[in-house]
Amino acid sequence: MNPFETRPDRDAEVVLVGRSNVGKSTLMRELTGHKFDTGGKPGVTRTPNHYDWTAEDFVITDLPGFGFMSGVEADRQDQIKTDIVRYLEAHADSILVGILVVDGKSVVDIIDRHTGEDEIPYDVEMFHFLRELDVPTVVAVNKMDKVDDRDERLDELCDRLGLLPPWKQWQDTIAPITAKRGQIDALEESVRTHLHAQKRDDLFRFF
Template identity: 80%
Template sequence: MFDTRPDRDAEVVLVGRSNVGKSTLMREITGHSVSTGSKPGVTKKPNHFDWVSESFVVTDLPGFGFMSGVPEERREQIKTDVVRYVEANAEQILVGVLVVDGKSVVDIIDRHSGPDEIPHDVEMFHFLRELEIPTVVAVNKMDKVDDRDERLDALCDRLGLLPPWQQWQEVIAPISAKREQTEAFDEAVRHHLHEAKRDDLFKFF
């Protein structure tokens, strides 16, 4: 199911929990509709959108974490598949995008933090960085957040980044994908593409 990747040299991957807006952000990037739904877990296998001429692919990976009506065994398998996919393609991934829900991410992280538990979002953030994949955290649904700076500072704190969040603008990108407010994300991704000497891909962001 995860071996559908087109043979391309450069890739941007979207990872994150179910229902945080990955597919909506994918639609913003590509201009093409991908299946989105109000129920978590709509994306069951990777969605690839590629451009042969640029040898470039954007991949929306299935969401991990809680999904109503999906057995835990299946949820664990999806997470394992996502991790394996990222590991297998790390050399080609120019940017790893962790999409989170700005309104609930800090509460979810706190709820799942304990001596024997690392929250999925924190784990995935550090996993991408350990693989030396430039990482952008797209903090989505910010149009629903009132205490914006406090919320983003708290997220930085949970991810092990020293607040204030403003000093991490190539990492932390507050957006509202549904409202097409993705400028901070575009800037952050372009920063990493420039570092990779791929300014030719700016037109997609």
């Protein structure tokens, strides 16, 4: 069975997407209180992790990382990316919020390195893809404890995503966090903003 088809039968979903090794599984652990495999090497999560509550019609899904994965062949990496795109397309109507997790320290450099005539960086592509699917999207800018020039870095990220800086006017979209230290208030607030807009305040207790 395709591991991408193991989704619990739930009508409401929040998904985490992002490159390998940006801290999605750590963030998932913070959100759910449930431990998932995390590792120092990119690509530990290769199949979706779903976390649902028996009595609730709601699931949080941590999708595998896209981009470079340690020890994974290029065509397998491409297949995982294709599977992620198909998953998001198939469940777009159920997804209340898409959380794109990026590494605050390196994301701007990675985007700039992969911006070329025929190349759109994964992070930028995924951000616009989610929005094209009409999925309310929050960019969780993780590992902010390692960033010195915080406002400058967040402004640069906004610029790369096509959002007009300063970043502070996008607080329902840009959420600086440090998942490892449990500092995820900005993300929880952004997610709640989007849940409230969809009349799902009942899900606030998960965020």
